[in-house]
Amino acid sequence: MVCKRWLLVFGTLLVISGLAAQEEHIIRVIFRYGSIPVHGYEKVEYEEVGGLYGGHVSFGIDSLEIGFTNRKRLHLFNDKDDFESLFYWEYLKNYENQLLSKKVVVFMVPLTGEQYVKLRAILMQYIENTPYDYAFFGMRCASATYDVMSQIGLFEPLPRFRNIVSNFYPRRFRAKMFRLAQENHYTIIKHTGRLTRIWEED
Numbered sequence: 001m002v003c004k005r006w007l008l009v010f011g012t013l014l015v016i017s018g019l020a021a022q023e024e025h026i027i028r029v030i031f032r033y034g035s036i037p038v039h040g041y042e043k044v045e046y047e048e049v050g051g052l053y054g055g056h057v058s059f060g061i062d063s064l065e066i067g068f069t070n071r072k073r074l075h076l077f078n079d080k081d082d083f084e085s086l087f088y089w090e091y092l093k094n095y096e097n098q099l100l101s102k103k104v105v106v107f108m109v110p111l112t113g114e115q116y117v118k119l120r121a122i123l124m125q126y127i128e129n130t131p132y133d134y135a136f137f138g139m140r141c142a143s144a145t146y147d148v149m150s151q152i153g154l155f156e157p158l159p160r161f162r163n164i165v166s167n168f169y170p171r172r173f174r175a176k177m178f179r180l181a182q183e184n185h186y187t188i189i190k191h192t193g194r195l196t197r198i199w200e201e202d
Contacts, residue, residue: 028060
């Protein structure tokens, strides 16, 4: 019941903000870089899963941040019968506040009205019914984001296994986003992270 209420709120927000579906829309593809604490700051800094190969990528669409993650456990391999995964959403402003002292790159991606409407429909469907498990050797945030973007024509659709391998962690997918941005002249916004952490390089 709670999920349905949140989904209704989510749908209402997107409908209100997407009334002009024929116009060009700008979405954000947001990368938080992987990192480890600087020596001497291990006790005051957080530990990140994956360290310098960690990080996260998600969408910023209208007033929401939407991404793919695990629930409580992390499966080693995909479990078709017991998904520990979800497509989540939160308010974009709240997420941006969490990133203020972290290393981030944001790609501003223009969409046609048709692409925008299709993207909203895919994300609503995935939030209601997550299509795959989250696993270390399986679908994670980078491959899931690639999957969604390929469905609206921004990348070549790939078989599941090839997608997982070629977008195994955010840096691999981020390299593709830099190439796409260069080819299409997207605006790129960068923020450097705090000095008490060692941040992943491109």
